[in-house]
Amino acid sequence: MRILAGLAAAFSLAGCASIPDARPPMDTGAVEAPEPIPADTALAATLSPGPAIDTMPFAGWDAAPALAAFKRSCDKILYREDTSGLTRRVDWQAPCGAAANWSRDPVAFFKSQFETVVVGDGSAFATGYYEPEILGSRTRAPGYDVPIYAMPTDLERAWPADMPEDERTGRPPLGRYNENGEFVQYYERSEIVAGALEDKVPVIAWAADPIEFFFLQIQGSGLLRLPDGEVMRIGYAGQNGREYVAIGRPMREQGLIGDGTDYPTSMQGLMGWLRDKPARADEIMNLNKSWIFFRTLDTEGPLGSLEVPVFRQDSVAVDPKFVPYGAPVWLDMEADIADGLWIAQDTGGAIKGANRFDTFWGNGRDAREIAGGMSSRGRAYLLLPKGTLARLKQ
Numbered sequence: 001m002r003i004l005a006g007l008a009a010a011f012s013l014a015g016c017a018s019i020p021d022a023r024p025p026m027d028t029g030a031v032e033a034p035e036p037i038p039a040d041t042a043l044a045a046t047l048s049p050g051p052a053i054d055t056m057p058f059a060g061w062d063a064a065p066a067l068a069a070f071k072r073s074c075d076k077i078l079y080r081e082d083t084s085g086l087t088r089r090v091d092w093q094a095p096c097g098a099a100a101n102w103s104r105d106p107v108a109f110f111k112s113q114f115e116t117v118v119v120g121d122g123s124a125f126a127t128g129y130y131e132p133e134i135l136g137s138r139t140r141a142p143g144y145d146v147p148i149y150a151m152p153t154d155l156e157r158a159w160p161a162d163m164p165e166d167e168r169t170g171r172p173p174l175g176r177y178n179e180n181g182e183f184v185q186y187y188e189r190s191e192i193v194a195g196a197l198e199d200k201v202p203v204i205a206w207a208a209d210p211i212e213f214f215f216l217q218i219q220g221s222g223l224l225r226l227p228d229g230e231v232m233r234i235g236y237a238g239q240n241g242r243e244y245v246a247i248g249r250p251m252r253e254q255g256l257i258g259d260g261t262d263y264p265t266s267m268q269g270l271m272g273w274l275r276d277k278p279a280r281a282d283e284i285m286n287l288n289k290s291w292i293f294f295r296t297l298d299t300e301g302p303l304g305s306l307e308v309p310v311f312r313q314d315s316v317a318v319d320p321k322f323v324p325y326g327a328p329v330w331l332d333m334e335a336d337i338a339d340g341l342w343i344a345q346d347t348g349g350a351i352k353g354a355n356r357f358d359t360f361w362g363n364g365r366d367a368r369e370i371a372g373g374m375s376s377r378g379r380a381y382l383l384l385p386k387g388t389l390a391r392l393k394q
Helices: 060-077 089-100 106-113 189-193 210-219 248-253 267-276 278-285 365-373 388-393
Strands: 047-049 114-119 123-129 133-137 146-149 174-177 203-207 221-225 231-239 292-297 315-317 328-333 340-346 356-360 375-385
Touching: 047 388, 060 089, 060 106, 060 340, 089 106, 089 375, 106 114, 114 388, 123 328, 123 365, 133 210, 146 210, 146 292, 189 278, 203 210, 203 231, 203 292, 210 221, 210 267, 210 278, 248 267, 267 278, 267 365, 328 356, 340 356, 375 388
Parallel strands: 123 356, 133 221, 315 340
Antiparallel strands: 047 114, 114 375, 123 375, 133 203, 146 203, 221 231, 231 292, 315 356, 328 340, 328 375
């Protein structure tokens, strides 16, 4: 791990769409995440200056793609509120204006536009996610019989009739109206697998392997390798509103994976167990009641929650209550491969709290291996527009 000169490496014991709803959780439950710091947003947490920006060991090979990723974010961050409370839209005008026409050393860009800020004690935890590639077909065919559903027209938000008026706060829950006109929960995974949506909801494609598709749903987007060799990209369109269960947790509790078993507590371990125990695979996967609906994408990469394409080793998922979307983040992790500059462009239901990151590794076999095994402690520094911390301290 790269350690910044003169800084204490104070590591803690830490454990990793369209925007109608957040992209689904990326957590399999194979790794325990740390307890979040006791604050609702970064603004309510302890903030302190990080190392002087000129001392940061940025490298051109890392800064150049990070600058490109930051540019892609600017069209969004200039026009949306920062839920972390750290920045205002006007704060991003100077760095975004500079990025638009920057033709010099990309390292100089970051050092001229930003300052480092530490949230809490800066102790960070990072996991990884990736864009799976699985076998699929645009039409149902022998060997391709797992439906990939588009958004159902009967999935909507409403208040159940028996919910008291004084409890109807925030957004209504997702559900559907049954044959009696009652608003009820939407179908859960086991019901959808059993055919509850058959002939009722459009199918955009068919997957070959239910286990591979299950993990594609956890990642929230993916590639379908079609029989003719063409690749079709699909992305998150929505979710059924039912409970997400990270199956690694109950599998550990039942002694199916982890110490004393042949299956490590990683995504690879989970997949290995499911393949080796076909009689129980559906039972375990159906513990997760959530089901993800998809749309086709014609983009360079999968879309993150910021609605810009995310790219390998440049984009990171964050909790937007603690990291502004579009902000650069410097990670210095025990897993050296995760060290460097990342741009906050995504989120996920399992990514909660300060200094909690999910690093994106693109697609391909090595991406799957890296993301599936990523579980690393370290330190994080937010890069915010210069003058931000002084303004917040006033």
